[in-house]
Amino acid sequence: MQTRAIVIGGSLAGLWTARVLADHFEQVTILERDQLPTGAESRAGVPQDKHVHVLLERGAQIMSQLFPGITDELLAAGANRIDLTQNSRAKIRGQWLPRFQSGIITYACSRLLLESILRRRVAALPNVELCGGAQVQGLVAQNGAVEGVRVKWKDGREEGVETAVFIVDASGRGSKLPDWLQEIGYDAPEETIIDVRLGYAGRRYKIPNPTPKWDTMLIGVEPPHQSRAGLIYSEENGIWMVMLAGILGDYPPTDEAGFLDFALDMEPEFHAAIQNAEPVSNIIGYRRTENRLRHYEKLTRWPDRLVALGDAVCGFNPVYGQGMTVSAMAALTLGEMLRASGGNIVGIAQSFQKKYPKIVEPAWLLATSADLEWLDNEEATSLPEKLASWYMPKLLDTIPSDPLVHKTFIQVQNLIVPPTSLFQPKIAWRVLRHRLLG
Helix, strand or coil, rough: CCCEEEECCCCHHHHCCCCCCCHCCEEEEECCCCCCCCCCCCCCCCHHHHHHCHHHHHHHHHHHHHHHCCCHHHHHCCEEECCCCCCEEECCCEEEEECCCCEEEEECHHHHHHHHHHHHHHHHHCCCCEECEEEEEEEEECCEEEEEEEEEEECCCCCEEEEEEEEECCCCCCHHHHHCCCCCCCCCCCCEEEEECCCEEEEEEEECCCCCCCEEEECCCECCCEEEEEEEEEECCCCCEEEEEEECCCCCCCCCHHHHHHHHHCCHHHHHHHCCCCEEECCEEECCCCEEECCCCCCCCEEEEEEEEHHEEEEEHHHHHCCCHHHHHHHHHHHHHHHHCCCCCCCCHHHHHHHHHHHHHHHHHHHHHHHHHHHHCCCCHHHHHHHHHHHHHHHHHHHHHHHHHHHHHHEEEEEEHHHHHHHHHHHHHHHHHHHHCC
């Protein structure tokens, strides 16, 4: 085993990563700038924890692989086991979807609950240390490899260097890695940004009695004329997390009357569901929603023993619920590469970054193809992006009347099967037939 690894960031990406690294290093230290709570509590570094977070089925599979028995813990803590087509009332592109049992499962709960249980499981590992109040200031590098990080401690300890033989940046959208690379003589990466100026607002309600015959309600946008969407999502302890969203600057208000009026304009049935429910939180807005991909894979020079993953590399429009699952996929891939190395970690870092676009590509294509429809596909750059942005609207129009297309799309959306599944002949034919015959 190698000696010490450091993970920058103690949110979900950092927790997945620490669990994986614990199999390959004698000591793993998580450095998190916030003081870490003991339970399911908010903290400044995760402002979006007051909004809906969805763990896709692929993410749930990886979670169970890394933490056996954790789904039972979530259920015992009040999470809901939801079949995504049977337990959801969904309206896509102006049409209500039929409900049927698909076997595609998610565990619905708050981000706070999920993160607190994962943090407890990671903290219980004998070779993992969680350090809160640790603000990483930069990298220490020598002879083409990182050797540590500079840390400023919030408890008043003197700023110093924490050394390690392997360092992972899992610090999220606010990652300072481009600046840190330049400080030690490397280039910052190019970025691809696709931004439909989506903003959303969220509020928690007590689930009313009688309880509706669904666990989630989803209202999708209808390009080009209906730019509003909404989600009612069952969390633990009899709570709904309600999210309203708007595209191209059509942001939902954060006052009571405006919030409800926005919901009514979007979909009367959605408005009726929350109109008489009892609110248990304030209305909170969020607008940092662009898709952003940092192209570390294109850098010709990369410091060895340094890895970046999660939102630090690729942040998605949060409305698609992909971030937690993609970071789990990345951590799992890193673990597989470390296992295959036989203990020789030289060169793994750059190989991992070169591979990263393949990890995120399925989720990136799904998120950006949906967003590009609002931008008239003008920002599509790659051939896959252009093809997906042309094909996906036609496929989505087919879903309400075709259970096979519907289920296949949900499988792709949950990152269980690749996006190419949507282009296989039996699916493409159904999309074409619907396009021609209606």
